Amino acid sequence: MEEQGISPSATRSGGDPEPVAQKGHLTARTIGWGVLAVVILTIVVGIGYGLATHPALTATVRDLSIILLALVTLVIGLFLVILIFQLQSLISLLRNEIKPILDSANQTVNTVRGTTTLVSDTVVTPVVTVASYVAAARQMIRTLTGHRSRRSRNQAQPQEVSEPRTERS
Secondary structure, eight states: OOOTTBOHHHHHTTSOOOBHHHHHHHHHHHHHHHHHHHHHHHHHHHHHHHHHHOHHHHHHHHHHHHHHHHHHHHHHHHHHHHHHHHHHHHHHHIIIIIHHHHHHHHHHHHHHHHHHHHHIIIIIHHHHHHHHHHHHHHHHHHHHHTOOOHHHHHHHSOOOOOOOOOOOO
């Protein structure tokens, strides 16, 4: 009962069915890593044996390693000095370029704030005042003439209780 690359042993054991190709790929990968580890270990042991049996070669390799380490240290130090100068340049840029932009944005916000206050004081407040006077006059006329508003008529008439609506699907 094998279906499309699923191993019969995987389905019989009750576990998740695992494709046969993927299982073989994992095995090949594991073998590859094992071979690589053995090769690296062989190289390290060979180098150790060669250095132990040839003291002159060991001294030369040691001296070359010290020189290489000193050169790498100098290069890293040079890069750190360059990094410090670049960081100083960035800080200068932030102080001289970004700060004026932020000051300009702050000034714009203050201008907008002043404009909204001016519009509120000169336009909105008088319109609201006039609208309130008109509403008061309308209500006074209704009261004097005896007309009730639509709202009060609707509240005075008893309303029929209707069945709640049900949504149809």
